[in-house]
Amino acid sequence: MLKVGIIGAGLYGLNHFTAFAQRAKYLGDIKLVGFAEVDAQRRAAMEKQYAVPAYADYRELIEREHPDALTVVTPDHLHYNIVMDCLERRIPVLVEKPLSTSLEEAKAMAKAADTYETLLQVDFHKRFDPYHIDLKFRIQEGTLGKIQYGYCWMEDVLRVGTDMIGKKSWNNQGSPGWFLAIHMIDLSYWLMDCPKPVSVSAFGFKGKLKSMGIDIYDSMKIQVAYDNGTAITYDTTVVLPNSHESVVRQGVKMVGTEGFMEVNSQYRGARGCSTNTGMETPNLGMTFRDYDKDGNLIKKGYFADSIYDFVENLKYLQNGHSLAELKGKYASGWQGVDSVKVGVAMHESAMKNGITIDISNW
Secondary structure (H helix, E strand, O other): OEEEEEEOOOOOHHHHHHHHHHHHHHOOOEEEEEEEOOOHHHHHHHHHHHOOOEEOOHHHHHHHHOOOEEEEOOOHHHHHHHHHHHHHOOOOEEEEOOOOOOHHHHHHHHHHHHHOOOOEEEEOHHHHOHHHHHHHHHHHHOOOOOEEEEEEEEEEEHHHHHHHHHHHOOOOOOOHHHHHHHHHHHHHHHHOOOOOEEEEEEEEEOOHHHHOOOOOOOEEEEEEEEOOOOEEEEEEEEEEOOOOOOOEEEEEEEEEOOEEEEEEOOOOOOOEEEOOOEEEOOOOOOOEEEEOOOOOEEEEOHHHHHHHHHHHHHHHHHOOOOHHHHOOOOOEHHHHHHHHHHHHHHHHHHHOOOOOEEOOOO
């Protein structure tokens, strides 16, 4: 049985708790042995809810619980030291996207994973959406021909900009680029079997958030050219009206010489309205509710599937396989580096009024 720990119990950290608790109960191949969280109130609440040891310092979690693996769900700028500490101890680690907002740090983490021959995986959960998996099959099989261009969008309502990104801008590192676009940048990259990004241009727009005292971009428009000859455009914002029927509008379209396919991740057929909720278009691919045989409410979806993939990779390695055999089958540190290259370049370009940034030698 694998002993796992979680570092960070914030908003997305809750998904890690849910996924591990359910896996431990229903498959029994893991045990959540503890977690680390700096916020005392949140730490106490999670310790009570999940009945596992809680620590203020992740290093104490490591020293006392000796986990076989850890997941890192902290703010982006805190990933580096934690991940490096894990890798130096040869503890496999799953880290939330982006790997870092610093290219130097991202490369150092990927190199450390190689040096210590330890699994470093980035949690890009869009890869586990069944609609995206089907799209990848179509591209690989040649149904669409050679992909020539694509378009991705991910747009959030204003409260995401004010209450989530705006409260953790981290010296202006917070942006719809790092928070949202990075999802779609990795998704399109993965759909095309990971071609190298070679150039980036972007425009950043400020106005609404700045007028509210939050000096970060409202929106970003990004174009990335890849070494396979494809160009992808990404639109992202965090200032849609809060009255919009979902927190996020998102989708991807890929166009090739023989056809196109579009996945609209908001409008998939589930839509409704009630007095309590107003209009709704729930993303039932990411999270949907079910009952186990004992009538307990459980949550399923690709939010958990991406975390379980890390567990399956750990079990694969435990069964005598090597990291070399896993190469290309998971979101590695080096694949995470490619998305960080684009992230760094798009912000540099936006600050220089859309100038194209050559990243072919980064």
